[in-house]
Amino acid sequence: MIELRDYLADLHIHIGRTRLGAAVKITAAPSLTMNAIIQFATATKGVDMVGVIDCHVKEVIRELEEKIENGEAFQLEDGGVQFPGVTLLLGTELELYDESCKGPIHVLAFMPTIEKMKEFSEWLADRMTNASLSSQRIYENAKIVQLKVRELHGLFIPAHVFTPFKSLYGKGVTSSLTEVFDPKLIDAIELGLSSDTNLADQIEELHAYPYITNSDAHSLEKIAREYQIIKMKHPSFQEFKLALQNKEGRQISSNFGLNPLLGKYYRTICAKCSGQIEDKECPNCQTQKIVKGVFDRILELRSANEKEIERPPYIHQVPLQFIPKLGKQTLKKLRQQFGTDMSIIHSVSREELVRVVSEPIAQSIIAAREGTLSIDAGGGGVYGKVAQKKMIKE
Known part of the structure; x- marks a missing residue:
């Protein structure tokens, strides 16, 4: 009998710079190099599998090939590149421009x-400028891209599908993914930071797909702010594919993601004064220029x-960086004492925490674990935040 284990996976991590210093994701931190991602994911975050989604870049491919040649990593027979302590899945993020789209759509392959x-x-180089x-623009029929991914035995996943900009439901379609995509060639749906399972399952056409929850990390610290636990024989491409298909005992065991209130686009915001609004017009500015929030878009x-859909549990998580008064030096002390962030977030007891941090911070970490923190909702590109007043028990 095959022994299966649970592995932690964050499958949407950007590279900021190549080893030679060339920009890859311009908006990402320069410290997000391949070496730094591998080291930080294993030693600091406690991640078993990472998806680096800039692997179409030739310089990134050359770096991986050299690491394999030098014995620093090796390709797994069933897909993926194995580094000490972590498996890398080779991914890319594309910005699709299809004449059927109402706006650009980000997808992962x-x-x-x-x-x-x-x-x-x-194949992509002939269809994009740089x-x-x-996340470069690709001018191609979306279904042709899907077919190419399938031809290469890859996986096709629409990314952060509800964010107001550059996403499937945010700008890409009026009401249905079938306006752009072949539904049979979609392998999973990435929810994004401002939504969760309960919100997404209000859309019936999504019931056919597994959900994945990833960080979309643009800096090292944001790795594993969202992730999933996947039951597999070992972390690899084919094992992940089986888990998405829920075959042979492989499965996504649970999704861990931000409480949607913490996301940058949960509520609808006036683009002029940044106030939260409930209607199509801002009562303060009398303007209809708004950034529609995920919550309101899903209601539409x-x-x-x-009907209740059988899903893995979705567990709301508050990353340590969101905990009030938990600064860099305090976080450093916690990591020195307890190892990875996963240990601190999920398992270190209150009694152990107070030996390192103040009582209020320890209480906040435990309250985050228990889902009892009070949160002020984010929107319009600004993250939500933990409301300090209700954080500590009287």
């Missing part, structure tokens, strides 16, 4: 091997009946 990613990279950068799209 994962390939099993470097060879397949190189082939996909060459293949050395992340709502189509599902009350």
Whole structure:
């Protein structure tokens, strides 16, 4: 009998710079290099599998090939690149421009091997302006892109599907993914930071797909702010694929994500004064220029009946960086004492915490674990925040 284990995976991490200093994701921190991602994910965050979604870039591919040649990593027979302590899945994020789209749509594509990613990279190079950068515009029929990914035995996943900009439901379609995509060629749906399972399942056409929850990290500290626990034989491309298909005992065991209130786009915001609004017009500015929040967009799209869908548990999480008064030095002390962030967030007791941090911070970490923190909702590109007044028991 095959022994299966739970592994922690964050599958949407950007590279900020190549080893030679060239920009990849321009808006990402320069410290987000391949080496730094591997080291930080294992030693600091406690992640077993990372998806680096800029692997179409030729310089990134060359770096991976050299690491394999030097014995620093090796390709797994069933897909993925194995580093000490962590498996890397080869991914890319694309910004699709299809004449059927109402606006650009970000999608993720994962390939099993470097060879397949190189082939996909060459195919993309003819369809985008600058293949050395992340999340570049690709002018192609979306279904043709899906078919190419399937031809290369890859996985196709619409990214952060509800965010107001550059996403499937945010700008891409009026009401249905079928306006753009072939639904049979979608392998999963990435929810994004401002939504969760309960919100997404209000849209009936999404019931057919597994959900994944990833950090979309633009800095090292944001790695694993969202992730999933996946039951697999070992972390690899094919094992992940089986988990998405819920086959042979492989499965997504649970999703961990921000409470949607903490997301940058949960509530609708006036684009002029940044006030939260409930209607199509701001009562303060009398303007209709708004940034529609995920919550309100999902209400517009709502189509599902009350039928309950069998899903893995979705566990709301508050990253340590959101805890009030938990600064860099305090976080450093916690990591020195308890190891990875996963240990601190999920398992270190209150009694152990107060030996290192103040009582209020310890209480906040435990309250975050128990889901009892009070949160002020975010929107319009500004993260929500923990409300300090209700944080500590009297």
